[in-house]
Amino acid sequence: MAKNSTKGRAPAGTKGRTAANARQAKIQAAQRSSSGGANKIVVATVVVVVAIVAVVGGVIWMETSKKDAITGGGNALPAGVSALGDGYPAYQDVTPVDGAPTLEIYEDFQCPACKSYEDQLGSTVEDLAEQGKVRLVYHVKNFLDDNLGNTWSTQAGNAAFCAADAGKFQAFHDQAYANQPTEGDGFTDDQLAGFAEAAGITGSALDTWQECYDAGKYVDYVNSVEESSAKDGVTGTPTLRLNGETLDLGQVGTPEQLTAAIEDATA
CATH class of the missing domain: 1.20.5 (Single alpha-helices involved in coiled-coils or other helix-helix interfaces)
Structure with a gap:
């Protein structure tokens, strides 16, 4: 089993x-x-x-x-300017004659009245400055940015002082006014670059201008001029001051009248 x-x-x-x-x-x-x-x-x-x-x-x-x-961390100043808020002395390579008065011009690149002034009297002012008969100082304002809802007064001012780095401030300044857009339309980046070229900035100098413009090198300076001039009682553009006295544009509205006023102010 x-x-x-x-x-x-x-x-x-x-x-x-x-x-x-x-x-x-x-x-x-x-x-x-x-x-x-x-x-x-x-x-x-x-x-x-x-x-x-x-x-x-x-x-x-x-x-x-x-x-x-x-x-410079926002503190860049155009050559010849001592501090933020100060105006820009044009024709720095010209030696003024003894007793030459100082003519300060307060402008905004988008201002139609400024263009009219430039068309009528700009060449006269430049001729007198080139001859050393007047010390010419520009105060580039940007109050129209707020009024028009854009930033082109500031951008054009920045572009102009970038051109000043290349010794072409006046040429750029004149191009911007000669080609001022219809009020409210504003400039464009390409237009401002075109003004720099038309002013005679080319090659590596134009590259440097572009870097300056893109970085907004002089934006803070332009803002400071607006703030300072407003504190000084400049509420409209163009405003002209001769040796600190505000001129009546109705009395210096022709080249002859302006020239006579400057000659009278010469010490």
């Missing part, structure tokens, strides 16, 4: 538990492997993001540093 024997056999139920344990171990191993892979992906993603942020931050820092180098 055959007899049942358990020798060499696993206890009942053990085989099932062993298989279940094996499956659980595989599942846990897979989870650990999956978790490790996910962690690696997260870490890699973080590294890439940090790298991108570093690159972008570096570019911004470089651009900011470049701008600060050009603008």
